[in-house]
Every structure is written in structure tokens, then in C-alpha cells.
Amino acid sequence: MDFSQVLEKCGNYGRFQVVILLLYGYTNILGSLHYFSQTLITFTPEHWCSHVDLEDLSVKELRSVYANTSAPACTPLLGVVDGMGVVAEGRYCRDWIFKRESGYESITTELKWVCDKAHHPAVGQSFFFMGSVVGTLTFGYLSDHIGRLPSLLMSTLCGATGDFITSFVYTLPWFAFSRFVSGLSTDTMYYLMYILVFEYLSPQSRAFGLNIILAIFYCFGLMTSPWAAIWIGNWRHYLWLASLPALGVLIYPLLICESAQWLLTKKKYGEAVSCLKKVAKFNGRQVEESVFDEFVKFYRKRAHQESKLNSQEDTFLAMFITPRLRRFTLTLLLKSVIITLSCDVINRNMEGLGTSPFKLFSLTSIVYLPAGVAILLLQNKIGRKGTACSALFVGGLITTTTGFLIARLDATENAVLLAIMIGLGRFGATVSYDAEIQYAAEIIPTSVRGQAVSNIHVVGLAFSSLAFYVIYLAQYYKPLPSIFMSCLMFLGAGLCLTLPETIDKKLPETLAEAEKFALDESFFYFPCFHKKGANFKVESI
Secondary structure, three states: OOHHHHHHHHOOOOHHHHHHHHHHHHHHHHHHHHHOHHHHHOOOOOEEEOOHHHOOOOHHHHHHHOOOOOOOOOOOEEEEEOOEEEEOOOOOOOOEEEOOHHHOEOHHHHOOOOHHHOHHHHHHHHHHHHHHHHHHHHHHHHHOOOOHHHHHHHHHHHHHHHHHHHOOOOOHHHHHHHHHHHHOOOOHHHHHHHHHHHOOOOHHHHHHHHHHHHHHHHHHHHHHHHHHHHHHOEHHHHHHHHHHHHHHHHHHHHHOOOOHHHHHHOOOHHHHHHHHHHHHHHOOOOOOHHHHHHHHHHHHHHHHHHHHHOOOOOOOHHHHOOHHHHHHHHHHHHHHHHHHHHHHHHHHOOOOOOOOHHHHHHHHHHHHHHHHHHHHHHHHHOHHHHHHHHHHHHHHHHHHHHHHHHHHOOOOOOHHHHHHHHHHHHHHHHHHHHHHHHHHHHHOOHHHHHHHHHHHHHHHHHHHOOHHHHHHHHHOOOOHHHHHHHHHHHHHHHHHOOOOOOOOOOOOOOHHHHHHOOOOOOOOOOHHHOOOOOOOOOOOO
């Protein structure tokens, strides 16, 4: 009697799963506040070099004064003559006039990190991503060695500590250090909780639970965070809002337990049974002791058989030894780079589009709701591979179209149209990103799922640091970032065809099972075009 059969008896979609899904939702709110805090605290509004003659002038008048200068933000004036600024050669700005968004004080406006100090926020961003690489590798490794739950708690609290420390800094070295600490849990808190929930849900409820909860709670966090920043009015206080709620994860061990499926891969059969008994009690199920005895006997026997065939322990590096699993792993790594970079470029490129970046980010975040519903409908109809492939392909088309519209249209006069296109672009990127997480988690076997998912994810995060360079391509030709990203998304859509379909199949628990997974399946297999059982035997898990 395997894990899925025992979990079904204990309840694979009862009160325990409802609680763990709600905690997953809370984690998503924490993740949304944390991840985009870097963007909100370093927002740089339109600004001009200050002068006594510029006091009390409106934004329109300021723009008019600096109309004949190439860099009004960093060009000092001798004065204003006939409404035009007279440039002071050989001088440097010491103070600036900022067009603050509803009076919001960011770190760049408070510490005046502009002009010769404009690179300071970028340095913090770089250290944030460096921390994300270190944290994802570290906590991913720990999740497969000490457990999903303790790794989740450490990751979440580590990121919150970094945000809290950041709220007290005044210098670049301390800012870089605190952003590094904050970056240690960039997305780790999210995907560790994702894996924990994933391993306690039935396949039938997995797509609904994970995607709908993600859509609702992550969307709520994204839509409200810009308004919360404006309402609070200060980047330091906003970081308190983003960090202090993370203390709520301390109650997680009181409500849920460690992944029983992970405990089985570590041969901790007694602890796995204890967790399943807690699930059964929480769900109001009565399960006979003989069921657990048969369950433990099944896994002891299988472990004994596997030890005869292979004495080596399953590791992430071992995924590169066998040919099929190596191909799957390399494909997932490359897809992670494409999808993560696409999402980062689309989500962060909000300035110069004729609308307040705060409002544009908040309003276009609503696409997370229909994106979650779209994933739910598509994954159960056309499968995981079809959803991932079509989302990337359609997203590439939308991204290309948006780039050319930005190049040809006046942003001020067409702000609504551009906002709609940005929203559609975020929709495609969101579907691609969320579909990829579940798809990768199903292909990767349980024994290395935490470490492998984290390593695949960290490669994407490492390349997402190139997002600012991709956005900078617009300096040469406005649609170039969109064209570049759309080409990558089309490549990603093609790569999806090389991966196996996972819907309605018994997922692999070991590397040996993963190597044989969907062995007879063709590149162009989509369940919506084939009858079940036509190419392989469908198993329920």
C-alpha cells in the first residue's frame, strides 16, 4: 500500500488540506510583500536639480525651464531667464526637487541617491539577487536534509530580518548587506511551502488548490502593496509592514506537520506514520493500525530492493547521469531562465508608460486572478505540457505587440491602451511562471524535489539579475526588450515539447522511476488529442 492510497484513507482533501492551503495563502501574501519591496523602496520619481528660482514652480513649469537641457535631473542652473534655465558649467547638484508620488518618500528621495549616486539602488538590487542565489541553494539543500517545514521557517524569518534591518540603514555598505540578507529568502519561502502543500494534496485537487490560492492571495498582496506604501508614505515604515507579519509562520508547526512523503524517502517510517495519523485525526478519519503496518512494510521492501540495484543515494547531481533525466533537467533549467527573466522584465518595466508606476503595477496585478483560473482550466483540459507551451507562445506574441505599440504611440495619450497591453503581458508571464512551478515539481522525483526545484529556480533567479540590462536595450530601440523577450518565450514554448506529460500519472518518487517516466510518450503527445490508455497506462496517485 503506497503513500497515495494511505493518504486517501487519511483524507487527501479534508480539513487538514484546507488549513495548509490557507497557510500557503498567507505565505503568498508574505512573498508578494517581500519580493517587490525592492522595487517599491527604490522607486525614483521624476526630479530636477534644485535652485532658488525654481521654488514654488509647478511640474509643468519645471519641465519648461529644463526643456533645453539634456539631463535636467543633474544639470545645475545659474538662474532662470525668460522662463528658460541658464546652465551653470562645471558645477554639480547638491539638492533636488522631486515629483513624489502622493508624497511617498523612497530611499532614493530621502538619501538623494540620484545622479552620481544613482547606482546605489542598483548595488542593493545586485546584492539582493546574490543573496537569492545563496539562499535558494542553501534552503533547497536543507529542505531535502532536515525537512520542508524547518527550512521554510528559517527562510521566511531570514528574509524578514533582512527587510527589518534595511529599514534602519543610511549608508550604501549597510544597505548592500541588509539586501543580501533579505534576498536569502527571495522566493524560497514560497516554493518550499508550495512543495509541502503539493505533497499532501491529491492530484485531482492539486491544480485547483495550488493555483486558485496562489491567484487570490498573491494577487491581493501585489495589488495592495503599492497603495500600502503610498498610505504609509515612507519606505522605512513600509519595510516594517513587509517584515513583521512574517512572525506568523512561527505558528505553522502547531497546525501542520512535516511532509510524510519526504520522510519516506529518508526511511523515517515511524515519523511518516505519525504525520499521517495527525492528518487522519485532523480530517476526522478512522484508519486501522493494520493499514499503517502494511504501508511501512511496502516501503521497507521497496527500499531493500532498490538498495540491491543501486547503493547510491539520490542527489540532484545524479539527475545528470542518466540520459533521459539529464535531458529533462537541462530543459527545466533553461526554461527557468527564460520564464523568470521574462516575468522580471515585464513586472518591473512600469515607468515611462503615461501612468503612475504605483497605480499601473497595482491595477495590472489583478491579472493574477484570471491567470490562476486559466491555469486550472487549461491544465485539466490540455495537460501540463500544453499549458506551459501555449502560455509561453501566446505570451511571446503579446510581448512583441506591446513593444511595437510603446515605440509608435505617445505614452501620455495612450496610457489606457498601454496599461491593458502591460496587463496582458503580465497575464501571459504569470500563467507561464505558475504553470512551470507545478510542472517541474511533478517531473522531479520526491527524493530530490526540494533541492532540485530550488537549484532549477536559483538558475532562473541568477539570470533575472540581467532584467535591468534587458530593459536598458530600449535606449537603442524602444521595442528591443520586448522583441528579445518574445524570442526567448518562443524558444521556451518549443522546449516544452521535449518534456513528458504528467497529468493523471503516478509521479516518480525516486531517480530510477523518473528515468522510466513516460518512456513511450512522443514529443507531440497532448492528452486532449489522445484517449487515455492509447499510449500508456494511466495510474492514479
